[in-house]
Amino acid sequence: MKNTSPYKNLIALTLCLVGIMGFSQSASLNEKVLFKTDIADDATPALLARIRQAKDHPISQIKFEKGTYHFYPDKAFERFTRISNHDDVMAKTALPLLGFKDLVIDGQGSTFIYHGRMIPFLIEGSENITVQNVTIDWAMPFHSEGTIVANDEKNNTFDIHFSDEYPYEIRNEQLIFLKEYYEHDLGQSILYDPIRNAIAFDTEAYTPITTIRNSKTQRNFDKIKYKYKVDPRSKVEKVRGKEDNLRVKEIKPGTVRIYNHRKKLPPVGMILVCKGDQSLNRLAPAFRISGTDGFNANNVTVNHAGGMGLIAENSSDLILDGFHVKPSHGRMVSTSADATHFVGCRGKVVLKNCTFNNQLDDATNVHGTYQEVVDILSENSIGVRMGHAQQQGFPIGTPNDTIGLVRLSDSFFAYDHLTLKAIENINGRYQIVTFNEKLPATLKVGDLIENLEGYPDLLVQNCNISRNRARGLLISNPKNTLIENNFFSTEMEAILVPVESSHWFESGNAANLVIRNNTFQDNQHSGFNRGVIRFVTDDDNDNIAFKNIEITNNTFNQFDNLILEISNVDGLLFEGNKITNSGTFPMLHPENPAIKVKASKNIVFKKNGYKGKAKPILEKDESQPKLKFK
Amino acid sequence: MKNTSPYKNLIALTLCLVGIMGFSQSASLNEKVLFKTDIADDATPALLARIRQAKDHPISQIKFEKGTYHFYPDKAFERFTRISNHDDVMAKTALPLLGFKDLVIDGQGSTFIYHGRMIPFLIEGSENITVQNVTIDWAMPFHSEGTIVANDEKNNTFDIHFSDEYPYEIRNEQLIFLKEYYEHDLGQSILYDPIRNAIAFDTEAYTPITTIRNSKTQRNFDKIKYKYKVDPRSKVEKVRGKEDNLRVKEIKPGTVRIYNHRKKLPPVGMILVCKGDQSLNRLAPAFRISGTDGFNANNVTVNHAGGMGLIAENSSDLILDGFHVKPSHGRMVSTSADATHFVGCRGKVVLKNCTFNNQLDDATNVHGTYQEVVDILSENSIGVRMGHAQQQGFPIGTPNDTIGLVRLSDSFFAYDHLTLKAIENINGRYQIVTFNEKLPATLKVGDLIENLEGYPDLLVQNCNISRNRARGLLISNPKNTLIENNFFSTEMEAILVPVESSHWFESGNAANLVIRNNTFQDNQHSGFNRGVIRFVTDDDNDNIAFKNIEITNNTFNQFDNLILEISNVDGLLFEGNKITNSGTFPMLHPENPAIKVKASKNIVFKKNGYKGKAKPILEKDESQPKLKFK
Structure with missing residues (x-):
């Protein structure tokens, strides 16, 4: 730029x-x-x-x-x-x-x-x-934190105490946190364990607090006919058919009782962290x-x-x-x-x-953007739509960048490419993109565009990634990525390698990814049945998405079995890794293998040390019939 | 420009x-x-x-x-x-x-x-x-209309029927109207009389529907200390300490029952018009x-x-x-x-x-803007604050415009003036204004600025102004205004001549205003105890605000007594007007005179014809001891 x-x-x-x-x-x-x-x-x-x-x-x-x-x-x-x-x-x-x-x-x-x-x-x-x-x-x-001070299984309530740092108000039985120039409701929430100063073990059993339910009365909504595609997650649309689920009462100054939660009641002593509605x-x-x-x-x-x-x-x-x-x-x-x-x-x-x-x-997330072709406007211009509200106005590149044309149902890789001439930002959701070349006859409305140059050479080195909600690293980078000498202890995947096309419209299928000499300690401890390192595509097919991956000389000291999920990968070397069971928490998914492989090829296991509890260590589909864990 | x-x-x-x-x-x-x-x-x-x-x-x-x-x-x-x-x-x-x-x-x-x-x-x-x-x-x-189909004094409820044109939803007992790309709640509301196709007589007794009440639980709000002045009407601040007052239930498709209204129950057959929250x-x-x-x-x-x-x-x-x-x-x-x-x-x-x-x-509102001096930054520049959220970013003028310095507690007229050099729009509420001249030593933080040139020569002629909520004309124009040959039938003042300094920050005290040959038919019929033509200042003092007014050869055919409120005026001729009682509605304020005069001088009444019911016709303070209605 x-x-x-x-x-x-x-x-x-x-x-x-x-x-x-x-x-x-x-x-x-x-x-x-x-x-x-x-x-x-x-x-x-x-x-x-x-x-x-x-x-x-x-x-x-x-x-x-x-x-x-x-x-x-x-x-x-x-x-x-x-x-x-x-x-x-x-x-x-x-x-x-x-x-x-x-x-x-x-x-x-x-x-x-x-x-x-x-x-x-x-x-x-x-x-x-x-x-x-x-x-x-x-x-x-911009968030608020309170301690769970009581819960009552019989009445399905729990009590939270908020210190004076967190002014609040109750409006129509809803809890609102008052800030300078701002406020938020409970909205997105999760439990922290104050002893570990980290996300609480198995928090998914308790959180998020179920703040929203379906409303019961809606009349003539079907009379509203939209001409164009509407984002059901937009601020206007997402609230339709929904209402507040909880009731909140103050039982003494600073302590509120929450009624009507629909997951397990949060344990006493945990810290409930909340930050209000996702779109605000x-x-x-x-x-x-x-x-x-x-x-x-x-x-x-x-x-x-x-x-x-x-x-x-x-x-x-x-x-x-x-x-x-x-x-x-x-x-x-x-x-x-x-x-x-x-x-x-x-x-x-x-x-x-x-x-x-x-x-x-997440600690970091490296990706590009998919934009949907909604109009073919001339021999060299198209109208594109931003799929996610938080991508509005995003310019896909600068002049002469190579733009891939992608049809994910056929392939995770671009079927053709053009070079960018200009972008005209008509509105947040809609841009007119002009190319230096004529559009190929194969281009169809519904295809995606992706900037094939808008990815970096990425280095993550000597970092401490822990105690946070969600993932460590989210890597959608087809250039080069080196992740080494880091410590990971996250409640979800330590490293997630996705193709996030269906909700976030985040482009980029990883290649040339090296993960070496890292320590993975008790990741994925919040309850999800997923691996510590995980390759996954939103589009559920057997096409190759990820290439040339090396995972070497890492230490996995996990309380649970599942270490690695390999899917849609061509070329992955898993060598010299040490896998032990930490015993830190009870196992949540003891039936799991250590490694799952599907829809992949050229996967190699070498010289790894396994001292975990998984039986079998490796679970695989028919894509690599001779594959063995070594 | x-x-x-x-x-x-x-x-x-x-x-x-x-x-x-x-x-x-x-x-x-x-x-x-x-x-x-x-x-x-x-x-x-x-x-x-x-x-x-x-x-x-x-x-x-x-x-x-x-x-x-x-x-x-x-x-x-x-x-x-x-x-x-x-x-x-x-x-x-x-x-x-x-x-x-x-x-x-x-x-x-x-x-x-x-x-x-x-x-x-x-x-x-x-x-x-x-x-x-x-x-x-x-x-x-962007608004919704429903017919009052029942009311129940015993249970303090009323029922509204909405046609299929007005899709709605009930969320936590609150009524939400669903639109294309938009929605609104009841919010601001008023009654229409479908037979007259106009605002219902005495609607103020019934509306606005009391949608908001004070909330009861607020904790540690006093811990939030703002460094600078905060607008209590801003979107963030206005909701604090408030909650929804009504409960709404659907009793059959398209018909909802409203509980907990705190004014008189709207009469059956009237149309309730609502448009959601004022700030949205x-x-x-x-x-x-x-x-x-x-x-x-x-x-x-x-x-x-x-x-x-x-x-x-x-x-x-x-x-x-x-x-x-x-x-x-x-x-x-x-x-x-x-x-x-x-x-x-x-x-x-x-x-x-x-x-x-x-x-x-209103049918129209002609005014300028007051901006508050909050910083004296240099010998020729000041920081100004926009008082109302809906004036954010407003540029007070263009280079070389004459800007008045106003201290309303002393006078409604500028005590000094400067010419504009430049405006820098720092944020919606705050601008840096630079002048060609040095600031006078008299300028103080808290004074207002006003563009003395940003007013028009205004003509309102042959217009039909009726059936609407609020006023006909709101005139804050010190240049020249001619209002002639119009028909007025409005629920509040037909013509309001204000100095709106305290809430709307709308500048401009009228002068050289001619109101002639108009017909005023049953204005101010919604219940307010105010005149049909009204001069009034937010700042309650006896200083002159308005000058050189002529109200001649108009016809006032009103159901109620009060025609004209004169306050803070220097020079008003009221001549050749015909005043009758229409009998259209019951009188709401029969104790009123036809004309009230206070804090004014050089008021002249001549050759008017009075056939109304007011006794006395004229009520005055000591400012014009010899004044008589003629």
Whole structure:
């Protein structure tokens, strides 16, 4: 992505100024700026004032005297912003790095405390940006945590106590958590075990708390006829036919009783963590990076974010060295979504010496985007639809990128390709994409497009990935991926290698993936019957999706049997791994083998050491009749 | 406002394209385009495709073969848009007239039917645009209407029947109306009398339906400390401490019973009209005009809009001749908010030969905007705060406009003025305003600014203003206003002349206002104890706010006594008016005089004919001791 800022020509006084704004700067003669703690009460106006001058007075370095700085949204730069895998938000930030080049921001050990719906670092259309030596936290988190203090099997109730840190209100028997400039309901929830400071063992038996049920009265809804496809998960559609299931009463100050939960009652002593409705709770990532070439984070700690720690889109060469996502103030939870996430990124993506702890979603997820062909408009242009609400407005690439044409029912690989000429963003869900070449006659409405270049060389090295909800690494990367010397202890898969075409529309079938010298400790402990490393496609067929995989010299010290699920793979070497049973928890699925293989070929097992409890060790289909575990 | 489009330099393929887009065109060699009914199933893509080419292939005329054209949002142009006195919306339109010049759009008698959240005409930064011979309607309205079919005093319930046109659902005993791409709850409601096809007599005794009550449980809310002023009416804050009051049950298909209403039970046979929550229901005006010089609407009918029929901001020379707001399909309601509304407009604003019927708010409202000084930033710049959520992002003027400095506690008139240099829109609520001159030493945080030039010469002539909720005309115009030969029959004031500083932050104290040869028939019939023509200030003091008023040769045929409330006026001639009692309804406030005068001077009554029932005719304070009604 080039550093050509599209913002340069805007004039200050326009009726549409709120829509877009830029502060581009060139690289030469740049000033070094130091902020002192005299701005700490609300650092937003001073910081923004300097950023606003950057076009005329460029900056090469912004340092902060070591201290604790507060940032309020009231005088922050604001712009409507679509962020992949987040809600569309009115982004408010003190640091709109739009079209910046060669800038170092150094906190010198400072802590930045944010208030409400803000994005600490909004970096777009920039080049060579470094952020270092800073800790990011929020005054009030976007989620809430309470301790289960009682449960009552007879009456099917349980009681939660919330400390004064979590103001709440009960409206029509529904629990609402009150925050600065924000609120959330119970919504998405999970149990943490405060002794282990990690997701509770077998939490799937207890959570999520069943907040929603079907409503009973609906009249003439069938009279509404949509002309085009509608996303049943969109904010408007998802609530139809649903209503609140729970009843909540305060039984004493700070303690509420929950009626009508439909799973097992949460055990006393566990911490219930909740973050509100899925379509409303990803609104304030700590770092949003888009269209940027060159980003370095060194010694950065993210204690919290209302969304991801870092979301990067259509950017290149992103190096995170010592990027630590972990909670503060004794909280169970750090970020309320993924620690990091990379969409359509290329060049190098490096995560080394990082901590990804206690976040409420994956440590990272690397993928592209599938867009559905809904119109063939001319000999070289098509209309495409964004399948997921959190992909709205996503540009699939830059001019001359190679775009694959994909029909997943036939193959996980593109059946043809074209090169991109232009994208016109008609609306969040609909774009007109023009190619340099004529469309092939084979192209049909319903096919998908995928950017074949928008993937990185990925390195995940020396990271601690544990105590979080969901997966460790989600790898949809057909370029090169090396995962080594990491520690994994996650409640779901440590490493998930998917083709996520049907719900998330996240493209990219992994190839050239090396997983070596890692330790896997008691992953998948929340109750799902799935492997620690898992290859899986949403489209359930026997076609090859994944190629050239190496899993070598890892240690699997798991409480349960299932280590590895291989599906739709061509070429996988599993060698030199040590597998033991940790005994940490009771086994949940003792009937499982250690390894399942289906619809795959060229799978090789060599020199592994197995001291687990699975019998048989290997379960396979007819695709590899002679395959044996060794 | 100049026609210099700020959009010209954007490139097509940018990461931020969704933020802003323009299709400017110059005036010469423009093409005349004709659309035929072959596009009628969804006219959006074809129309938008041609608009997108306008920069290279300019258009002078767009005609439509006479027919009925549907417009869907799925492939419509979309942009985040802040609209004054509306919600901030993701505007979707088939006609983004951004930076157009000298264009005529002629429906030739066609009807345009919109589906869901769309803005039929989005006109910004343009010049000399004409729209004619077209009717605008929606497939499903943004409000809902049902007939009161029973009420039960003993159990305090009433029953409403909704036809198949109004799909609904009941969630946790709350009634939700389901629409295309939208839904609303009961929210704001009022009664219509289907026999009179107008707001029901004394509806204030029955409505609004009491949908909200205080909630009982709130814990540690006082722990949330905001650093800056917070709008208690903002979406986040307004719901705190509140919950749903009603319970709703379906008693048979299409008929629901409402429990727990706290006003009088609505009479059987009346139509209950509802449009959902106030902060969510103004999202799809038929015309949005901003920064545009020269707009003509001729023979345009607006049957419905989810918001106003026409909202114009910072524009000039707007001539509506035969602009008819009236309902279709036997509905009680036309637009769900004002028929027309003008903010910061200058030059001429003309409403002649228009129909403003059955809309759910005023026929028109002409005003500017007050913005609060919250920071003095330099010798010539200030930080200002938008007081109302629906004024976010509003630019107070263009360079060199004269900006008044106002301290309403001292005077309704500016104590000093400056000229505008630039506005920087930091966020929706906060702007940095720079002046050409140094700030006066008298300027204090807490003062207001007002654009002294952003008012028009206003003509309202030969219009029928009736059957609607709220007022006829709301006039906050210090330039010149002529209101003549109109018919008024409104449920609140026919003409309200306010200084609305405390809630709406709508600036402009009227002067040079002539009201002549109009007929006022049974206005103020919904129950408020207020005059038919009313001068009033939010700031309750005796300072002069209004000057040079003439009310002559009008006919007041009212069922009740109070005709005219004069307050804070210097110079008002009331001459040649005929006042009779219509006997249409029982008098609601028989104790009232016909005219109240306070805190005013130079009031003159001459040659009026009084045949009403008020005793005394005139009630006055000590400000005009010798004043007599004549």
